[in-house]
Amino acid sequence: MFIKLTMLLIFFAVMIGIGFYCRKHATDVNGFVLGGRNVGPWLSAFAYGTSYFSAVIFVGYAGQFGWKYGISATWIGIGNALLGSMLAWVILGRRTRIMTQHLNSATMPEFFGRRFQSNRLKICASAIVFIFLIPYTASLYNGLSRLFGMAFNIDYTVCIIIMAVLTGVYVIAGGYMATAITDFVQGIIMLFGITAVIGAILKNNGGFTEAIHSLAAFTDETVSSQQGVFASFFGPDPLNLLGVIILTSLGTWGLPQMVQKFYSIKSEDSIKKGTIISTLFAIVISGGCYFLGSFGRLYSDRIDIAAEGYDSVVPTMLSNLSPALMGLVIILVLSASMSTLSALVMASSSTLTIDFIKDNIIKNMSEKKQLLSIRILIVVFIAISVVIAVIQYKQNITFIAQLMGVSWGALAGSFLAPFLYGLYWKRATAASVWTTFIFGSGFMVCNLLFRSHFPAILQSPINAGAFAMVAGLILVPVISLFTPKPEAPFISAAFSCYDKTTQVPVKEDLGK
Secondary structure, rough: HHHHHHHHHHHHHHHHHOOOOOOOHHOHHHHHHHHHHHOOOOHHHHHHHHHHHOOHHHHHHOOOHHHHHHHHHHHHHHHHHHHHHHHHHHHHHHHHHEEEEOOOOOOHHHHHHHHHHHHEEEEHHHHHHHHHHHHHHEEEOOOOOHHHHHHHHOOHHHHHHHHHHHHHHHHHHHHHHHHHHHHHHHHHHHHHHHHHHHHHHHHHHHHHHHHHHHOOOOEOOOOEOOOOOOOOOOOHHHHHHHHHHHHHHHHHHHHHHHHHHHEEEOOOOHHHHHHHHHHHHHHHHHHHHHHHOOOOHHHHOOOOOHHHHHHOOOOOHOOOOOOHHHHHHHHHHHHHHHHHHHHHHHHHHHHHHHHEOOOOOOOOOHHHHHHHHHHHHHHHHHHHHHHHHHHHHHHHHHHHHHHHHHHHHHHHHHHHHHHHHHHHHOOOOHHHHHHHHHHHHHHHHHHOOOHOOHHHHOOHHHHHHHHHHHHHHHHHHHHHHOOOOOOOHHHHHHHHHHHHOOOOOOOOOOOO
16 A cells, blocks of 8 residues: 555656646646647657547446457557557648648637638537537546555545546646646556556466467357457457447547647657657557457456446456556556546637637637636536536436447547548538538437437447548538538638748758
């Protein structure tokens, strides 16, 4: 207990210290929300990765999909690295940085408002962010309950409050730069932690080869009658596995807390390095989490899925670790949760202030008032998420848990296509964006309320979210071609930012 508490206290002290160190970068809205658009490759890449992977993945998704798909669940981590990280940086990174600065937009809703010349679009987008990010924020606490209870034997409510207060302190004090630096520290912890845990689990099961042989011996007639299916290349259910890969990988392209990381990138060199760093980080963290979870069935004699749920899989696997390694796991899960929580509350508070309160409720809102509003809303959002998490835990309200599962699909289903086409296609219209907003969020809400009426494959919120994203990619061009073209002078001015000439050294471009 002494070892675990000492490690935890050192971690808390470092996080708070970073927050107060970064106060000098948080004196105006641009500095507080975007770090002055001057964040280097390592901080940007780690901020992206740690916002991507939270305790929801480490405890919830790794346990659930590892149990369902066996070793093939590792494909989810590979998809997260290649689609959710590498391609996102390659396709979105540079253009997002250029156009958002050109249009002077600090949030995703503000980008929609200015790119499509519609203040109502901006307000609608900010409402979608507010409605669907809050339940997603509350879900971050779920992964801590069993692990903290197992390690410290303290009430889950206390864990939630400690994590919320600590995150609030460093985010309010230092803004985006504080979250970027703490994300870097937390990312290092996550890399070491997941590597050490995988090594310990494999060692406890006789090594990699023996663990694979043991996994291949498992059969579950309710899943598949095929022998060795849980150790096979594509597992027992490739189609639903593909749905998980699409939602958890392509979904990041439309999440405001993820895309906003590209707004603050410092330079071209930072984009190139950040792409590589972010991809490698995702391979280790996401690939490692799902690879770890795939061995959950080796502990099936100690897990009752029907009674305890999938969230019990990973904590059971970790229950016999040494005190020092268990302390590292606790800090790993805290790091994963706090980094994502800080990104979500920053996105929510800045969006509500810049896109909703400013100019709509309070006219001529000064920089000082905007900063105060953002900091107050950070406290409000964290408090709301704590209340939701505690109520769900105490009352065991499954409706809230379902709403959390829907939120990722609703956000990505609404925003992914309009944002992508808005960066690349001059013909995209405001009408197509409205259509995608209504379809994406409406489809996922209907899936939550009337799930039994959906086709069998779409009754899963994961598959429904993947469908909403793919549908948006079709809706935007189709609706745009049947609605009036945007104003040519404005579009030319908006896309002119890509045509500016810049000089580079001959080592980077040989010329003609």
